[in-house]
Amino acid sequence: MSCQKFCVALLHWEFIYVITAFNLAYPITPWKFKLSCMPPNTTYDFLLPAGISKNTSNLSGHYEAVVETKLNSSGTYLSNLSSKTTFHCCFWSEEDKNCSVHADNIEGKAFVSTVNSLVFQQIGANWNIQCWMKEDLKLFICYMESLFKSPFKNYDLKVHLLYLLLEVLEESPLLPQKSSFQIVQCNCSVHECCECHVPVPTVKINYTLLMYLKITSGGVIFHSPPMSVQPINVVKPDPPLGLCMKITDTGNLKISWSSPTLVPFQLQYQVKYSENSTKNMRKADEIVSATSLLVDSVLPGSSYEFQVRSKRLDGPGIWSDWSTPLTFTTQDVIYFPPKILTTVGSNVSFHCIYKNENKIVSSKKIVWWMNLAEKIPQSQYDVVGDHVSKVTFPNLNATKPRGKFTYDAVYCCNEHECHHRYAELYVIDVNINISCETDGYLTKMTCRWSPSAIQSLVGSTLQLRYHRSSLYCSDVPSIHPISEPKDCHLQRDGFYECLFQPIFLLSGYTMWIRINHSLGSLDSPPTCVIPDSVVKPLPPSSVKAEITVKIGLLKISWEKPVFPENNLQFQIRYGLSGKEVQWKVFEVYDAKLKSASFPVPDLCAVYAVQVRCKRLDGLGYWSNWSTPAYTVVTDIKVPIRGPEFWRITNEDNTKKERNVTLLWKPLMKNDSLCSVRRYVVKHHTSLNGTWSEDVGNHTKFTFLWTEQAHSVTVLAINSIGASSANFNLTFSWPMSKVNIVQSLSAYPLNSSCVILSWMLSPSDYNLMYFILEWKILHEDNEIKWLRISSSVKKYYVHDHFIPIEKYQFSLYPIFMEGVGKPKIIDNFTQDDEKHQHDAGLYVIVPIIISSSILLLGTLLISHQRMKKLFWEDVPNPKNCSWAQGLNFQKRMDIL
Numbered sequence: 001m002s003c004q005k006f007c008v009a010l011l012h013w014e015f016i017y018v019i020t021a022f023n024l025a026y027p028i029t030p031w032k033f034k035l036s037c038m039p040p041n042t043t044y045d046f047l048l049p050a051g052i053s054k055n056t057s058n059l060s061g062h063y064e065a066v067v068e069t070k071l072n073s074s075g076t077y078l079s080n081l082s083s084k085t086t087f088h089c090c091f092w093s094e095e096d097k098n099c100s101v102h103a104d105n106i107e108g109k110a111f112v113s114t115v116n117s118l119v120f121q122q123i124g125a126n127w128n129i130q131c132w133m134k135e136d137l138k139l140f141i142c143y144m145e146s147l148f149k150s151p152f153k154n155y156d157l158k159v160h161l162l163y164l165l166l167e168v169l170e171e172s173p174l175l176p177q178k179s180s181f182q183i184v185q186c187n188c189s190v191h192e193c194c195e196c197h198v199p200v201p202t203v204k205i206n207y208t209l210l211m212y213l214k215i216t217s218g219g220v221i222f223h224s225p226p227m228s229v230q231p232i233n234v235v236k237p238d239p240p241l242g243l244c245m246k247i248t249d250t251g252n253l254k255i256s257w258s259s260p261t262l263v264p265f266q267l268q269y270q271v272k273y274s275e276n277s278t279k280n281m282r283k284a285d286e287i288v289s290a291t292s293l294l295v296d297s298v299l300p301g302s303s304y305e306f307q308v309r310s311k312r313l314d315g316p317g318i319w320s321d322w323s324t325p326l327t328f329t330t331q332d333v334i335y336f337p338p339k340i341l342t343t344v345g346s347n348v349s350f351h352c353i354y355k356n357e358n359k360i361v362s363s364k365k366i367v368w369w370m371n372l373a374e375k376i377p378q379s380q381y382d383v384v385g386d387h388v389s390k391v392t393f394p395n396l397n398a399t400k401p402r403g404k405f406t407y408d409a410v411y412c413c414n415e416h417e418c419h420h421r422y423a424e425l426y427v428i429d430v431n432i433n434i435s436c437e438t439d440g441y442l443t444k445m446t447c448r449w450s451p452s453a454i455q456s457l458v459g460s461t462l463q464l465r466y467h468r469s470s471l472y473c474s475d476v477p478s479i480h481p482i483s484e485p486k487d488c489h490l491q492r493d494g495f496y497e498c499l500f501q502p503i504f505l506l507s508g509y510t511m512w513i514r515i516n517h518s519l520g521s522l523d524s525p526p527t528c529v530i531p532d533s534v535v536k537p538l539p540p541s542s543v544k545a546e547i548t549v550k551i552g553l554l555k556i557s558w559e560k561p562v563f564p565e566n567n568l569q570f571q572i573r574y575g576l577s578g579k580e581v582q583w584k585v586f587e588v589y590d591a592k593l594k595s596a597s598f599p600v601p602d603l604c605a606v607y608a609v610q611v612r613c614k615r616l617d618g619l620g621y622w623s624n625w626s627t628p629a630y631t632v633v634t635d636i637k638v639p640i641r642g643p644e645f646w647r648i649t650n651e652d653n654t655k656k657e658r659n660v661t662l663l664w665k666p667l668m669k670n671d672s673l674c675s676v677r678r679y680v681v682k683h684h685t686s687l688n689g690t691w692s693e694d695v696g697n698h699t700k701f702t703f704l705w706t707e708q709a710h711s712v713t714v715l716a717i718n719s720i721g722a723s724s725a726n727f728n729l730t731f732s733w734p735m736s737k738v739n740i741v742q743s744l745s746a747y748p749l750n751s752s753c754v755i756l757s758w759m760l761s762p763s764d765y766n767l768m769y770f771i772l773e774w775k776i777l778h779e780d781n782e783i784k785w786l787r788i789s790s791s792v793k794k795y796y797v798h799d800h801f802i803p804i805e806k807y808q809f810s811l812y813p814i815f816m817e818g819v820g821k822p823k824i825i826d827n828f829t830q831d832d833e834k835h836q837h838d839a840g841l842y843v844i845v846p847i848i849i850s851s852s853i854l855l856l857g858t859l860l861i862s863h864q865r866m867k868k869l870f871w872e873d874v875p876n877p878k879n880c881s882w883a884q885g886l887n888f889q890k891r892m893d894i895l
Contacts, residue, residue, distance in 0.1 A: 025210060026091040028229035030318045032130045034147070035213070037089035037222045089224050091129075125222065131229065132236035132318045133205065135261055140200045140209060140231050146192040156217065159186040161196040163211035165204055181211075205232045236318040237267060240291075240308045245328035247298065249337040251351055251388065253330075256292040257308050257323065266313040273306030289313055300355035304328045332356070333412055335423040341457075341519035342396065344429045349392045351384060352412035354419070361414050363389040369411040369418060371402075398429040399456070406456045429453045432513045432524040434464070436500075437621060438531045440538030442563050444501035445531045447511065450494060454515055464488050464498050465523075466511035473508035473528035480510060505532040536621040537561050537568065537613050545574075545609035545629040549720075552603050552636050552673075557595035558611045558626070567591035567616040577606040577630055591616055604674030607631045637673045639716040642726035646771055646785045649705075660710075660731060661702040663785075667716050675718050682713040708733050709818065732818030738765060741823035746809050748828055751801050757794040758811055758823065766816040772797070773810040777826055 026033075131142040142161060162181040186196035198209070209229050215222035240257040248254045259267060271293050272285045286293060295304070305327045311319045332355045340348050350368075354361040366389035368376040382390040389412065399408055409422040432454075436447040451462055467480035488498040500509070509531070513524040540558035548555050556572050570588040575581035588596050600607065610625040645664035651657075667676050678697060684690045685707045692715075695701045703712075711730040716723040740763040747755040756772065770788040774797065775781060788795055801807065806827050813820035 025226035025228035028131050028227050028234065029093065030132075030234055030316050031093070032128055033091055033093040035089055035091055035127045035129055035144075035224050037125045037215075037224075089222055091225055091227070130318075131227075132234045133200070133231040135235065135237045135263060135320075137202050137205050137231075137235070137263070138200065140198040142186075142196040142198075142213075144186070144194040144196075144213075157188050157192065157194075158216045159188055159194045159196065160184065160214045160216075161186055161198065161211055162214065163198050163209055165200070165207045165209055167204075167207050200231050206230060233316040234318055235263065235265075235312060237263060237310045237312075237320040239321045239323040240269065240310055241323070243306070243308065243323055243326040245304060245306070245326065247330070247334055247336045247338060248294070251298060251334070251336040251353070253295040253298045253304060253328070254292055255295065255306055255308075258291055259310060263312075265315070267310045268313040269308055269310050270319070271306060271308050273304060276303045298330060298334065300330055300332050300334050300353055300360065301358070302330045304330075331421055333419040333421045335410075335412060335421070337423070339407075339424040339426070339519050341426045341428070341517055341522065343522055344396060344398050344427060344431075346396055346427075347392060347394045348396065348425070349382075349390055350410055350412070350423050350425075351388055351390050352423075353387050354389075354412055354414060356414055356417075360387045363387055365415050367413050367415060369413055371409050372411055372418065393425070396425075396427045399425070399427045401456045406458060426457060426519065428457055428515065428522060430513070430515065430522050430524040434511055434513070434524075434527050434529075436509075436529045436531075436534050438503065438505075438535045440536060440561060440563055440623065442505060442531075442535065443503070444499060445503045445509075445529075445534070447488075447498045447500070447529070448491075448495045449488075449513060451496065452494065457515065457517060460515050460517040462488075462496070463514045463516065464496070464511055465514050466509050468504065469508040469510065471506055471508070473510070473530055477510050477526040477528040479512055479523055479526050486511075500531075503531045506530065532564075533619045534621065535564050535615065535619075537564060537615075537623040539623045539626040540570065540611045540613055541626070543609065543611050543626045543629045545607060545631045547600075547603050547607075547631055547634070547636055548597065549634070549636055551597075552599070553597040554600045554607060554609075554631070555595060555597040556609050556611065556629070559594065560613065561623070564615065564620075568613040569616045570596075570611055570613050571622070572596060572609065572611050573625070574600070574607050574609045576602070577608045581608055589616070602670065603636045604633055604669035604672075605631075606633060633669075633674050635674055635719040638721040639667060639672045639676065639718055639723035640725060641667075641671055642714050642716050642723040643667050643679070643699075644727055644787055645714050645729065646773075647729065647731070648783065658705045658731075659702055660705045660712075661700060662712065662714065664699050664714055666699060672716055672718060673720075676716045677719065678717050680715045680717055680722065682715060684711040684713075685709065705731050729814070730816070730818040735765075735815060735818030735820055737821055738763070738813075738815070739821040739823075740765075740767070740813050741811055741821075744809065744811050744823040744825050745829040746807070746825060746827075748801060748803075749796075751803060752798060754797045754799070754801060754807075754828075755794065756797060756809060756811070759793070760813075765820070768814050768816055771812040771814055771819075773812070773822075774799075774807055776802075777806040777808045 126147040128145045128147060129142060131140065133140050144159065160183050162178075162183050164181050184196060184198060186194040188194040196213075198211070200207075200209070207230070209231055210226060211228075212226045213222070213224035215224075238260045241260050242256075242258040244256045246254055246256075255271060255273065257269070266289065268287055268289050269291070270285065270287050272283070273295070274283045275295070284295075305325055307322045307325050309320045309322045311317045334353045336351050340350070342348050352366065354366055363383045363386060366381075367378075368381065368389075368391040370376055376391055380392050380394075382392065384390050391410070391412075399406065407424040407426045410425055411418045411422045413419070430453070432449050432451070434447055434449045436445050438445045447464070449464070454460065454462070464486045465483040466486055467483045486498045486500070488496040491497055507530070508528050510526050510528045512526040515522040515524075538561040540560055542557075542559040544557045546555050547553070554574065556574070558570070560568055568591055570593075572586040572588065573583040574586070575583045586596060586598055608628045608630055610628050612623045612625045614620060614622045643664035643666070645662050648661045648663065650659040650661075662681065664679075669675070676697070679695050679699070679701075680692050681695055681701050681703070682690065682692045683703070686709060687707055693701070693703075701714075709730060709732040711728060713726050713728050715726055740761050742759045742761050744756065744758045747757075749755055767790045769790050770792075771785055772788055772795065773783055773785045775783050784799065786797075808824065808826050810822045810824045812822040
């Protein structure tokens with residue numbers, strides 16, 4: 001009994017050792033610490049079992065169990081405590097076993113005493129506590145967990161955390177007023193675990209957080225000593241995400257991960273992994289600052305498992321929870337790299353380790369195949385180690401897609417068999433042509449490129465990147481380490497278009513296409529463009545076209561565009577207006593010209609004309625063609641000639657008068673240049689002199705012929721004037737009796753052609769030409785006529801002739817002195833069948849000759865075939881036994 005009292009006295013003596021330093025708050029550590037509380041002013045006899053020494057130094061684990069039992073059975077004692085009873089509490093940790101106890105005296109002054117934590121641990125209530133700042137730097141969390149079943153478990157547990165954020169912790173002998181603290185209620189579970197959340201503004205994570213706990217259970221209150229911490233010092237990151245394991249190009253196992261969010265400091269990572277293979281088993285635990293770790297000596301058929309956690313690299317912090325374990329098993333055949341993406345013309349290599357029936361194959365026994373169809377020559381093999389084989393592919397060609405396979409399969413095989421696994425080789429032609437064009441206003445540049453060369457690479461994305469130099473391009477464009485991406489949009493024609501606006505006309509834009517793929521990135525050969533050198537000017541404006549009057553040339557005029565200011569060359573295209581214009585091009589190289597004139601074959605047609613321009617030095621592009629301009633058909637010159645005309649006469653023998661009707665055909669545009677407003681008949685006689693009669697647009701005119709000679713001329717008149725060259729016809733009574741045509745024959749060739757021939761007698765008159773008339777005999781239908789040159793003796797008349805009808809043909813000699821006497825025939829010549837036969841020979845003879853040659857060829861071929869068929873089964877007598885020694889070339893008479 002005296003020993004028990006001594007222990008209690010000793011405990012009270014230590015407990016009332018006070019100092020006035022209550023402001024010393026407990027510094028929260030990055031690791032767990034403990035809160036222990038016990039009732040004040042109590043004798044602890046009821047806690048000590050009979051027969052056990054009261055010397056606290058002799059307390060053992062058995063004693064702790066007994067104490068817990070006593071506490072659990074002391075409900076009667078606790079129920080007798082006042083509702084205002086406050087337990088004395090202290091913090092301690094595994095690193096610091098001393099417990100700092102605080103209490104308030106009757107004067108309200110604070111006292112602190114130091115007690116061995118073992119006493120609190122064995123006698124009072126105990127909790128594990130850990131506090132940390134979440135990775136998002138917005139929430140501070142304190143987690144409490146009871147160490148063992150306490151005597152207060154039957155009461156409602158409420159925990160509050162009172163806190164205050166201070167920019168600088170004041171060195172005051174007293175704590176701040178209770179009213180200045182903010183309070184949060186903690187969430188407690190049935191398992192006596194509580195979690196307290198304190199919101200901390202991001203801008204105040206470097207402040208000092210001063211706080212204490214108030215624990216209430218069944219009217220019993222526990223007050224913790226004050227705690228202090230800077231939230232930035234206890235940040236607990238989230239577990240790493242995106243765990244990944246893969247075989248590297250060098251044959252190592254690469255373990256990689258990523259942090260879920262960014263924190264304002266660098267992290268370190270702890271990696272623990274294990275390997276299980278047929279050869280060995282190993283475990284490792286490494287700390288790294290990078291987000292990856294390489295494991296060497298990877299073998300086929302091995303299993304790996306790893307986990308990662310993170311913590312602040314420099315300064316205090318808390319380890320995150322471990323990530324979810326990730327397991328990775330290597331295959332029986334390991335390719336490294338397993339896939340290669342490269343460009344045309346490059347050299348690449350694959351390595352392989354082959355395991356067959358739990359045994360790794362020697363690298364000297366490994367052979368390589370391409371698509372299981374082509375064995376790769378051994379000259380391309382290399383032995384890297386006892387078990388590692390290497391194959392190299394030089395100067396690669398682009399991969400040709402085979403159905404759904406867009407790669408070449410590279411197989412690493414044993415001498416006698418191949419595993420079904422293979423490596424994939426993607427060879428892409430990255431020679432992408434980028435063409436750029438600056439608009440005519442010099443405000444933007446549009447670049448176009450086609451992705452057709454790399455469409456077979458599934459899963460790839462394309463991006464145009466560029467670097468702008470201050471002035472011009474370098475001689476050899478190269479990919480600059482500093483570049484910018486450019487948004488490009490796919491057009492309907494399959495091309496991508498990228499717009500640069502604004503632009504610097506004299507800057508050099510080096511650009512290339514970057515192909516991004518999960519296997520890596522490829523860049524097309526760079527090209528450099530200066531916007532000023534790729535200008536496409538605006539088309540010329542105010543384009544006009546006309547056929548010049550009197551000169552008769554096609555004249556085009558235009559206005560050059562305002563930009564660019566360089567000298568320009570021009571192209572003119574013109575053609576007859578219609579649905580499909582057959583264009584002809586005329587070049588203009590003089591930059592000062594604003595018009596051009598050149599001859600065209602038809603002056604009376606409508607021409608469509610367009611003009612475009614380009615820099616004279618050859619740089620840039622041709623502009624678009626201008627809006628078409630059209631010529632207007634107007635009279636260009638006086639008609640080239642008057643119309644050809646003939647006459648019909650009605651003779652009155654009693655009065656020696658004749659009515660002459662002139663007939664002519666309207667002039668064509670090429671002769672009238674380009675229209676005829678009216679016709680004028682000009683008369684000349686020896687008595688009445690010369691006069692003219694306007695007949696308007698009529699093509700027939702009748703006059704009375706009364707004098708010995710009457711000459712007429714028909715003139716064509718347009719807006720410019722009268723025709724310059726005209727046909728004259730003189731009607732003379734004496735000349736109408738001059739007969740020089742001795743004979744006239746007509747031979748019908750077919751229903752559309754008749755051959756006429758004639759013979760002339762010598763004459764002293766000046767023969768100008770002939771007029772040939774024909775019509776159906778005994779019918780008053782229209783007479784047809786045409787003019788024939790005086791040198792012709794045979795003429796083919798093309799018309800629609802009716803075989804059953806009879807025709808009258810009249811041939812008039814036209815002299816300068818007048819119209820001579822005609823030769824008239826009323827039917828075809830009697831020997832027409834002979835002439836028809838002679839004309840038909842021209843057609844029949846070639847047909848007969850061709851048929852004969854074809855028949856002869858057919859006979860020769862048939863003869864050769866018959867000879868072959870007939871002698872095919874006849875044996876060679878030289879091969880027969882009875883014929884040995886006989887001379888078949890010597891004649892033998894048969895008796």
